[in-house]
Amino acid sequence: LAGRNYRDFLNEIDNVHETIRFSHPKMQSPSFIVQAEDRQGCILIYRSMRTGFTYYVIGQLMQCAKMFFNVDVEIKVLEEIITEKGCHVTFRLNFDNIGYTAPGEPRSRGTQLAAYPDVKSSTFFKIFPFCLVFNSKMKIIGCGGNLASLLRSQELLGSDVKDMFCLRRPLVDFTWTNTMCLQKVIFEIEWIKDNACSAKDAVTTNFKACRFGEERATNTKRLLLRGQMKYIQDWDAMAFLCTPLLGNLDDMLKAGLYLHDLNMFDSSRDLVLAGQQCASDLEYTMEKQIAWSKQIEDTLQKLDIARQQSDNLINSMLTKSVADRLKRGDDAVDTCEAFAEVTILFSYLVRFADICTEGSPMQVVQCIQNVTEVYDKLVEKYKLFKVETLGDGVYMVAGGVPDKCSDHAEKMAGLALEMVENARHVKNPITGVGMQVRIGMHTGGVVAGIVGKRTPQYCLFGDTVNTAARMQTNSEPGRIHLTQPCRDCLKETGYVTVYRGKIHVKGKGEMRTYWLAGRQGEQSTKDMCKLLRQEHFKKKQRKAENPFDFHSIHNSTSTSSFITISDLSDEEEQELEQTLQSVIGEA
Structure with missing residues (x-):
């Protein structure tokens, strides 16, 4: 080709x-x-x-x-x-340059042209209305009619071509020698007289490719001419046979041209009109692309919302720290870790079995839902970890795991008090009265980690979990039952604990346990201590009247909160009385 x-x-x-x-x-x-x-x-x-x-x-x-x-x-x-x-x-x-013909060497007979009369210069300039003619001194000696009217011929004629035009292509200096040698190469020059183009731009080492539709920072018109240099021996001059380089109708108007100015025998008009069609097609394509980009942007926003919802769901199930480790690709086994000291809480809805027996399935589910919503908000408030909700009305919470903290027992105590208080605002679907809960807490060491792959769950293992569950089963409605280690963690924290006594815990033997009465200085704490004092007095009185009251000793649901396997010793009696007196006797 x-x-x-x-x-x-x-x-x-x-x-x-x-x-x-x-x-x-x-x-x-x-x-x-x-x-x-x-x-x-x-x-x-x-x-x-x-x-x-x-x-x-x-x-x-x-x-x-x-x-x-x-x-x-x-x-x-x-x-x-x-x-x-x-x-x-x-x-x-x-190589064998078979196509070369030396200067002055006659052409072969097949390539000789018939003799025609010379063409007048006026005819020549009509055929090439945008041509530019300059001599060996690079002075402009003639130009086509359209170019003359467009660029003011009185300024063109006699001027140095390099002062008026900048050579953009080929990558050579704009000299007479180069134009003579490169007559078979496409030339591209730009009108610079009105465009404030420096003389250095005429040197093609500063060449920069020009594209259709490119605009300068200024608003001056731009004219690019593209064509071939042809030496005319009769004139001893170089004729630049060219046409304007236009991309579309906008480029044509910016150059100060009209369709009438363009040649009919070359592709100038076709290029302009085709460029206009391409511009319209490009504009339509850009509109479609913008609409598609907007759709992608909306989709990405929805994806971000869905991802955030998914992350929130996972974080509520596994905690953020564990979920982040799984997202990074860590194996579930790698999340297993031993925790030296955490606090575990178990809460149970009193008379939940009666609700399940007497209520409809929807009532049971709604009751669990109402209580769980309240508890979940409280757990989030205290930055603790909800382990699970069991179908028998048990709610399990852990503090200090998986995110370690030193005040886990203090946070859990605050949570337990609010759970007891807020449960009263949830109505029993059968009786219509407020719900009651019994709570047990214990502090100790556990092992925790992810269990399962299809439905992974963060689980806690160890004797601490079992002991906390036993504290719940041995607690009473509206009360918070603590072990000795949990009570020791609450010292000097502003919480009041009242000694309950030694109780027999299945699988553990006798354990010293306490009631969590509340926070120091609050009226509800005083009221609880008064109630505990009255119950203790009644228990002592009943013991004095009937030393062998086995019913009162073993009935964990009696009015006495101090029924234990063994009676309180004198030291324990004194400790209990001092605690109650210090709270009740406060001004």
């Missing part, structure tokens, strides 16, 4: 690159210019912004000659100059 022979191919390489540039505007193609030629070959100038490709280019030139034209080529590097801006290489190509 580039030419009939290898010589034509070499002359057309730059033109092929120029055509490709419209499809790939950002491409910075190299330049190949035939500087001189003879019957045995030619001198080829290779310029590129990239360095290190000299011998790659040699291989490409030799392979193209052999593959497309069946010509053997010998290539030598005559000169190679490498600068910061790229490389400049001069090649000598030796």
